[in-house]
Amino acid sequence: MPQPLSPPSPVHVVQLTDAHLFADPAGTLLGLNTRASLGHVVGQVRREQPRIDLLLCTGDLSQDASVESYVAFGELTSTLGAPARWLPGNHDEARVMTEVAPELVQAVTDIGAWRIVMLDSAVVGATFGLLADDQLLVLDQALNGAGERHCLVCCHHQPVDIGCAWIKPIGLRNADELLRRLRSYPQVKALLWGHIHQEWDEVRDGIRFLATPSTCIQFAPRSEDFKVSEEQPGYRWLRLHADGRLETGVERARDFVVKLDFDSPGY
Numbered sequence: 001m002p003q004p005l006s007p008p009s010p011v012h013v014v015q016l017t018d019a020h021l022f023a024d025p026a027g028t029l030l031g032l033n034t035r036a037s038l039g040h041v042v043g044q045v046r047r048e049q050p051r052i053d054l055l056l057c058t059g060d061l062s063q064d065a066s067v068e069s070y071v072a073f074g075e076l077t078s079t080l081g082a083p084a085r086w087l088p089g090n091h092d093e094a095r096v097m098t099e100v101a102p103e104l105v106q107a108v109t110d111i112g113a114w115r116i117v118m119l120d121s122a123v124v125g126a127t128f129g130l131l132a133d134d135q136l137l138v139l140d141q142a143l144n145g146a147g148e149r150h151c152l153v154c155c156h157h158q159p160v161d162i163g164c165a166w167i168k169p170i171g172l173r174n175a176d177e178l179l180r181r182l183r184s185y186p187q188v189k190a191l192l193w194g195h196i197h198q199e200w201d202e203v204r205d206g207i208r209f210l211a212t213p214s215t216c217i218q219f220a221p222r223s224e225d226f227k228v229s230e231e232q233p234g235y236r237w238l239r240l241h242a243d244g245r246l247e248t249g250v251e252r253a254r255d256f257v258v259k260l261d262f263d264s265p266g267y
Helices: 034-048 067-078 094-100 133-144 175-183
Strands: 011-016 054-058 084-087 108-111 114-118 150-154 188-193 200-204 207-211 234-240 246-252
Touching: 011 034, 034 067, 034 234, 034 246, 054 067, 054 114, 054 188, 067 094, 084 114, 114 133, 133 150, 133 175, 150 234, 175 188, 207 246
Parallel strands: 011 054, 054 084, 114 150, 150 188, 188 207
Antiparallel strands: 011 234, 108 114, 200 207, 234 246
């Protein structure tokens, strides 16, 4: 088991997700430079969150799975001065991510009164997600061994229907297996993910279900077909209390000007 991190309560956590960086610093999605937008969001986090005990980076850190993109992501986010954990998304390559930052790709982190579990839901060559048997085993062992710790479980793909018809087929294919396990453990307080490039917050069966805007382009909520929103990029903050309470919110980069070019390469 990992050496526990022991910050004072509550534990201050920040989530960054779906940065989609390229090897080329000038790389863009729909005309938006993804390194610039990530740098802007990181700067905002630095101003608004003076204390960060753990940084959770929940997939699609890269668009092209290049060494250079992961190095850039690490450099940009290291300015926050916080320990970080990465997990892969459908645009990532777990092997390359691990080669670049092996110390950041850890499945289980104990911090304060909480256990954070990072699950790899990426499927090689696919956009949808699936938790393979080895990942379900990681989850079972982590929850069985959590003791009195409260648990926050993280993955990349959405495990619930968010009302976007085009996104539904590229979610987590075996979500029922995941949710059945989570419901069996009362210490599981929340499930956190990325992938959908928009905010989500609801409670089901006593578990908080949370998703977070991308640090680059946003997808329009409740859209039948692929549709991009011109909302600003953002991040999520969380406060994990010793008694199991969780406070959280999303902050947008309100001063970041979103200018999209729909004739340029897209998502």
